[in-house]
Amino acid sequence: MKERPPTRRGPGRPREFDEDDALEEAMQTFWVKGFTRTSLDDLLCATGMARQSLYRVFGDKRALFRKVLDRYGAMHRGMLQTLLQDNPSPLAGLDALVDLWESSALEDDFSGCLNLNSLAEFAAVEDDEIQDVLHTNLADAEGAIIDALSRAVALGELELRRTPTEVAHSLLGTAQALSHLGRYRVQPALIHNIAAGARDLLGAPR
Amino acid sequence: MKERPPTRRGPGRPREFDEDDALEEAMQTFWVKGFTRTSLDDLLCATGMARQSLYRVFGDKRALFRKVLDRYGAMHRGMLQTLLQDNPSPLAGLDALVDLWESSALEDDFSGCLNLNSLAEFAAVEDDEIQDVLHTNLADAEGAIIDALSRAVALGELELRRTPTEVAHSLLGTAQALSHLGRYRVQPALIHNIAAGARDLLGAPR
DNA sequence: CTCAATTGAGACTATTTAGTCTCAAACCGT
């Protein structure tokens, strides 16, 4: 065994990219085009990185995508945390969440939820690790919504005809529908009426 | 201009495939794997056709896919016609439709709705013709559901708190969610609870 | 039987694309 200078930080040429910025740009690209339709050239162009640097820093395309999914998951969890967990009124948070879903889905450049997009893209692909990440992220969102519904009920903000889990599942279905239909650029009325259905679940006419 | 024997049916070697069977097999393949992930070799294998024959009969891959979408659309319209239009009780038809959505989404080998799958796959692709077909098929389904809801109301089978169009949109959202979530193999409870939400719209507790 | 017409089999081409390799450029501690 040759003795190797253990983890010695050498000097070396300075990077011309920021790792975090690059990851953000990669995420945006995957978000808009999906995994398969994003080529390495797309990623190099978006991140401004050299080919070799991308492979050195992030590994191959799939590994980069995996990191992007983690980043998106963290971002999304943060959003739910702010809206639901940190909100003194969980019901107001849930309302705001539905509003966010609707308004996002109505935006002209809406690209859907990256996690749901990816579930669709990888549904027919054998890749347990990626699918685990995607399903875990989905379960996290489910948990956050169940929790918020439960607290809203406990606080007397909301009366439910079904259990929090059952209602949360309907809300998740709404999110799924809005994410995809918004991405398909369907008529805005369709988006709006689906969101209205979700508001009904939250005791809309009050 | 040379005079060409106009449309003369020559003798020629007989085909070793049935055009309709081949289209059906192509549809099944696209259905399971999606457009992009279905290779020409997949199609040749599934249809049993020779390469040249496929190009002669169906044109290129995209043209074949276009024909498959037409076939699927016709099949789906037929299903809705049988369930909703031809049903003396439009409400019973709508209930059966939701049941069908749920039970399909729970099947082990469920592949989703080809039309919705394709909308997802082509959302970020510039192809107005394909997208037109997909959106038209979606609008057909919307129309059939609105119509059934209206007739159910007119027959006094159903009382709605929103207009038929609004409720139909919520049902379409449910279909979208069940199609995709079923394809992702989520927990059956999620499928079930989303379907239950749809039944609520149809005046479930009766 | 012979010939024109059509199909089937498979070789072939061109393009895209993920991933590797080579080497010069840029840096820092000595």
Added chain:
DNA sequence: ACGGTTTGAGACTAAATAGTCTCAATTGAG
């Protein structure tokens, strides 16, 4: 200034894949 180290630029490779071309096989008409 020198040498070790890391990065950047781009050539290169290998594989997949859509689409074309060639030619033999198979048929019915005359």
